[in-house]
Amino acid sequence: MYKDSYRQQGKRQQLVKTIREKGIKDRRVLQAIGKIPRHLFMDSSFEDHAYQDKAFPIAASQTISQPYTVAFQSELLAITPGEHVLEVGTGSGYQTAVLCELGARVYSIERQHELYKKTKKFLDDLGYRPKYLSFGDGYKGLPEYAPFDKIIVTAGAPSLPKSLLGQLKVGGKLVIPLGKDVQIMTEFLRKSPTEFDKTTYGEFRFVPLLKNKS
Template structure:
């Protein structure tokens, strides 16, 4: 598959949809306009790539709805060279958005099949995260902590303490919390022990998997 002017036009239309839904940060919208989302999907789904919907990507996982990607990314308030930990690499689309914002991305995937496929895809597309790891997102990545931001792209039944502990003071954790449906939750680390919590509406994610090795 190629990236054509038609795809670019569809991305511009998608960005306009996201603006209408309340996404405001220009650099996030620029990422949506720039990244060829259709290449992250199986070719059979190409016609659906620029609709504001989630789609299956195999291994019982989905590529998140573009609005959700933009909403979570906006909450992170990324600055260039911020160290960002992503829990749930999935198709790699969210990773690509983070990279477009010039973040240093460390990403963890739980599903072996997806991990292998997406790691190969990153190489082919010349996307360069700092680390792409097969592992347990509940544990985070203590050897590379602390992080300026942590983004969880699957529904967590509870907030993993390991992730909170791996935030820098001033850092932000964006995590959908809940079982059947999730509440998007933002934690900001104010001090060694103090966190500020905000709940920001209902979303629906595939579950965050634990201890599958």
């Protein structure tokens, strides 16, 4: 049903080389990027460009993130297989697939119903089966499944959603791009029920994280 030619596989290995040269070191993250057929997550009109290290438009005025950004966030998470990971912003499902390849038990939220329906079916067809894929408001997280070992936000949040911090286990980690026009990649490590360590990692650009209309 889905074609993944030797040519596309070769382009993926070139992409892996590119992001490795940009500083990604985690072997498992690089293997995931090298395995997942990114061209299938994009409109066919972009297929020839799928393995460039660039973001591209998808449905519902959203984007599929730049592979380096996906790899960067995934490397920061430092996932151990079996960990419960909340993903805010399912989008095309590409980051979801990377998390699944890393052995995470993925709980993902998407606020665009068009994307939610399309991506849920597509991931299943490809054999990627998150523990739970939800249509809803990412700002609220999934308190009924908390606490999580790791949380990743794949859209730019103008301010920190405090509800997400509250859904982290002690010792857990939140990776989120914070800012309105340009985002700063930010990591919060939960040291205790009331204490968090914060680390920043430079500028990135994401589509905005939006709340659902009430």
